Amino acid sequence: MPLRVAFHTLGCKLNQLETESFAGAFARAGATVLPLDAEEGAADFVIVNTCTVTGKAEQKARRIVRRALADNPAAAALVTGCYAQVEAAALAALDERVLVLPGGGKEALLGLPGWLGSRGADGDLRGALREWLAIVAPASRVAAAKAAGAAEGSFAYEPEAFAFHSRPSLKIQDGCDNACAYCRVRIARGRSTSLAASEALARARALEAAGKTEIVLTGVNLSQYRDGAIDFPALLTLLVAGTERIAFRLSSYEPDRVDAAFLDAFADPRVRPHVHLAVQSGSDRILAAMGRRYGRADVAAAVEALRRCRSDPFVAADIISGFPGETEAEAASTLELAASCEFTWIHAFPFSPRPGTKAASMPNRVPERLAGERVKALLSLGRQGRSVYIDRRIGSEVQAILEGGREPVSATAENYLKLEIGGLPLGSRPGQAVLCRLEGRRGDPSAESIDAFARYIASPP
Numbered sequence: 310m311p312l313r314v315a316f317h318t319l320g321c322k323l324n325q326l327e328t329e330s331f332a333g334a335f336a337r338a339g340a341t342v343l344p345l346d347a348e349e350g351a352a353d354f355v356i357v358n359t360c361t362v363t364g365k366a367e368q369k370a371r372r373i374v375r376r377a378l379a380d381n382p383a384a385a386a387l388v389t390g391c392y393a394q395v396e397a398a399a400l401a402a403l404d405e406r407v408l409v410l411p412g413g414g415k416e417a418l419l420g421l422p423g424w425l426g427s428r429g430a431d432g433d434l435r436g437a438l439r440e441w442l443a444i445v446a447p448a449s450r451v452a453a454a455k456a457a458g459a460a461e462g463s464f465a466y467e468p469e470a471f472a473f474h475s476r477p478s479l480k481i482q483d484g485c486d487n488a489c490a491y492c493r494v495r496i497a498r499g500r501s502t503s504l505a506a507s508e509a510l511a512r513a514r515a516l517e518a519a520g521k522t523e524i525v526l527t528g529v530n531l532s533q534y535r536d537g538a539i540d541f542p543a544l545l546t547l548l549v550a551g552t553e554r555i556a557f558r559l560s561s562y563e564p565d566r567v568d569a570a571f572l573d574a575f576a577d578p579r580v581r582p583h584v585h586l587a588v589q590s591g592s593d594r595i596l597a598a599m600g601r602r603y604g605r606a607d608v609a610a611a612v613e614a615l616r617r618c619r620s621d622p623f624v625a626a627d628i629i630s631g632f633p634g635e636t637e638a639e640a641a642s643t644l645e646l647a648a649s650c651e652f653t654w655i656h657a658f659p660f661s662p663r664p665g666t667k668a669a670s671m672p673n674r675v676p677e678r679l680a681g682e683r684v685k686a687l688l689s690l691g692r693q694g695r696s697v698y699i700d701r702r703i704g705s706e707v708q709a710i711l712e713g714g715r716e717p718v719s720a721t722a723e724n725y726l727k728l729e730i731g732g733l734p735l736g737s738r739p740g741q742a743v744l745c746r747l748e749g750r751r752g753d754p755s756a757e758s759i760d761a762f763a764r765y766i767a768s769p770p
Contacts, residue, residue, distance in 0.1 A: 312425065312434075315352035315377070315384075317345035319370055320360025322527045322560050323389060323709065326478035328358045331418050338422030340584040345377060352381045353434060356418070357398075359390035363661040367392050371403060378404055385435040389415040391497035395665070401561045412497055416465045448559050464504045476558075476710050476740070477521050481509050481544065482528025489600045490610045490671070491629060492495035493663035494529060501533040506544050510551045517555040522742040523581070523710050525558045532566035542570040549577050556708075556723070556742075561585040561627065565603035567611035582622035584615055585656075589629050591646030592639035599632060600667070605646050612650045621701070623724040625654035628687055631680025632660045633671035640683045647690055653698045655691030657684045699726065699750045699760050706746050708769055713739040719759065720745075727758065732765040742769050 314335045314668045318328040332342045343352055355377040359370040370392050377386055387408045388400050394412035403658070410418065424441055425434075463483045481504045485495040516524055526545075530533065531755040534541040548557060562571075567586075574580065590596050593604045615624055628643060647655060659680035662669040702724070709720040709728055717729035718737065722745075730745050737743070745763040752758060 313351060313353045314340050315343040315345045315355045315381070316334060316346055316358070317355070317373055317377070318358045319366055319373070320358075320362060320391070321529075322362060322478055322525055323480060323483070323529060324358045326480050326527055327415065327466050328356075329478070331356060331358075332420045334681045335422045338426050340422060345373070350382065352377075352384050354438075355381060355384050355386040357386060357388045357390075359388060359392035359412075361391040361395055361497055361663070362656060364663070365658075365661065367396070371400075374400070374403055374407060378406055379451060385416075385438055389418065389517060391494055394497040395493060406435065408435075408442055410442060410583075413499065416463065419465055452555040463502055464508070464576055476523045476525055477516055477529045478525040479509065479512055479516070480504065480527050482531055482534045482541075483531045486533060487530065487600065487602075488667075490668040491599060491632065491663065491666055493666055496665050498529050501530060501535075503536050506536040506539045506547055509544060509550060513548050513552055513555065513557075514707065517552050521555060521740065523556045523558060525560060527560050530563065531561070532563040538636045540570070542568075542574040545574040545580065546577075549574075549579050555579070556581055558725075559585070561587050562609045563587055563603075564611040567614055568688070572614055575615070576618050577662045581723050581725070582619040583625075583723070584622065585625045585626065585627065586611065588626040588647075590632065590635075590639075591643030592635070595632050595635055595639055595643075598634065598668075598671075599629075604730075605642070608646060609650060612652075621698075621724075623653045623698070623726070624650070625656065625691075625725075626650070626652045628655055628657045628746075629660050630657055630683040630687060631675035631677075633668060634673040635660075635675055635683075642691065644683075644686055647687060651697075652691060652694050655687050655693050657687035657691065659684050695760070696750065699704060699747075702726070703747050703749060703761070706744060706766060707763075708742055709745055709763070711737060711739050711741045711743060717762065720763070722747075722763075728761055729759050730762045730763045734765070743767070744769055 316328050316332055318324050335403040336342050348425055357370065357374055360366040374388055385406050385408060387410060390412045391408040393400055397409045401407055421441060425437060428437055464480060466480055469520055484498045484501045486501045487495065513708050515526055531541050534544055556579045562584055562588050587764050589599055589601055590610050591605045596604060612624055707722045707724060712719040712721060716733060717731040718733055720728045720730050722728055744766040747764055748762045748764055750761050
């Protein structure tokens with residue numbers, strides 16, 4: 310019977326891409342790939358790719374691991390990712406069936422299916438995994454570093470098929486050279502590294518040749534991409550010029566890097582009109598305390614420039630509420646900036662003290678209840694902004710990528726709205742691009758819900 314492997318991903322699109330690569334490696338080796346919520350007892354082996362951006366993300370990871378083990382009493386759980394990089398011992402202590410692969414070497418998982426296959430099935434899967442973790446995984450990481458340079462393993466993720474997403478991601482950057490006072494991800498991921506521009510183009514061309522219609526460019530900090538003289542705007546220009554049809558979508562971006570070169574690249578019609586800005590605060594004092602390299606005026610200027618560059622783009626923001634020392638006036642200043650920028654969506658979350666970061670020991674901690682109230686106000690503003698944006702777009706034509714489901718089929722529009730599309734022709738499939746007309750808003754928008762109904766018009770040329 311084939312090995313049955315279940316996967317779960319927490320956190321960023323970078324983690325999602327890496328999990329897709331792991332799933333692809335197991336599928337090619339003949340394993341059955343399952344989502345974590347498959348029927349109880351279905352999995353022999355569970356892989357959880359974790360996040361450490363907040364304490365709640367870590368709490369959720371622990372809860373998911375415990376649930377996975379309870380639902381699959383005979384299974385082992387291998388936990389990797391950023392949380393596993395910084396708290397391996399805490400995760401290993403959850404259960405004797407938990408095995409931990411630090412996130413800094415998780416590319417070794419790509420070789421695990423082949424190793425298990427060559428070893429043969431003797432019934433002791435947990436013992437085999439422990440042997441692999443102790444001997445093979447470290448050796449494979451060292452060999453990869455010696456063969457291709459220390460940064461190469463970070464870019465080994467190149468899935469041929471995507472088990473959990475219809476829109477493929479392309480990892481072009483990892484790590485971060487900033488020293489933001491609140492961030493633990495930079496500790497887990499290390500210094501900024503970048504995929505060679507020639508390799509990024511080769512991978513984009515391969516995805517286009519495979520029939521993909523959109524690529525999500527991912528990294529910890531895309532604005533820090535650098536391959537010699539090629540920075541991120543130059544890479545984006547290169548990718549568009551070196552391909553014919555495929556579209557490109559960004560993950561998040563730094564407000565102070567929305568400069569003339571970026572805007573020139575972003576203006577291309579094959580770059581999706583969607584940007585998620587890492588804003589974090591609307592107070593200059595708090596931004597300085599966070600270690601951010603811009604002020605509120607830079608945020609406002611970036612938003613204004615983006616809207617001059619493209620017709621009605623989807624502009625969203627990340628905001629941290631309740632950073633140590635944040636006053637009521639500073640919280641109000643952040644809310645005022647967000648309102649004046651008319652963000653189409655706001656991802657707001659309360660400050661979480663992360664061990665090993667400068668902010669963890671800062672005085673004047675904001676009470677959780679108060680930080681939570683500030684988050685609620687920002688989230689409400691974000692929902693309002695999304696509703697206004699959707700209403701403004703009703704009647705317009707957009708290109709969308711089909712995600713799946715029975716008709717009406719779910720889809721993601723070029724401007725990142727979540728749609729249900731009716732009237733599709735027979736044979737329509739996930740990953741296919743279609744033109745549709747937005748017909749009406751659905752309910753109260755949230756990050757997970759369907760934003761609007763749409764009607765199929767045609768397949769783009």
